[in-house]
Amino acid sequence: MTPDIPRFHLAVPVTDLEAARTxxxxxxxxxxxxxxxxxIDWNLYGHQFVTHLVDRTGAIEAHNPVDGHDVPVPHFGVLLTVDAFHQxxxxLRGAGTEFVIEPYLRFAGKPGEQWTMFFRDPSGNALEVKAFADDAQVFAT
Incomplete structure (x- = not known):
């Protein structure tokens, strides 16, 4: 890990630690x-991610419309390269993961064009994974 590159730390509740491990x-x-x-501490693409066992989650079922899809809120995720995104x-498909939003190209031909997908872990935590063909577009307006 390079010391001058900021990393995040994120902790989420899970109701089954072995399911989270898998x-x-x-x-x-x-x-x-x-x-x-x-x-359990995880290395989530260079970031410290922790799953904490809880008796139950207080999941919020909220959505926000983005590009014709209902994006689950709250959610967390990572930005990957386009190749890593598709891998x-x-x-996920091979493991039978049910997608909240199937992988697709969002904002095609517009600022911020990105591949994106949403899915949930076994405890219901929503994750988004994105990939920009041009990283300079991450904060494009």
Missing amino acids: FYGAVIGCPEGRSSDRW LADR
Whole structure:
């Protein structure tokens, strides 16, 4: 990890730690770090991501319309290269993951053109994965 590149730390609640281990480790391919019987640290593309075991989640079922789709809110995710995006989409499909929004090209031909997909982990946490052909477009207006 390069010290001058900021990394985020994110923690999410999960109701089944072994299901989280299978999903984030085997399906998404995140290397596992430290763990206990109540939490697991993951390397989510260079970011520290932690799944914490809880008795139940207080998931909010809200959506926001974006480009003709109902985007789940809240959600979290990562920005990948276009190749890594499609490789992960193939892994998710191969594992039988149900997509909230299937992988597609959003804002085609407009500022911020991006590949995007939404799916949920076994505890219902919504994830978005994006890929920009041109990283200079990440904050395009």
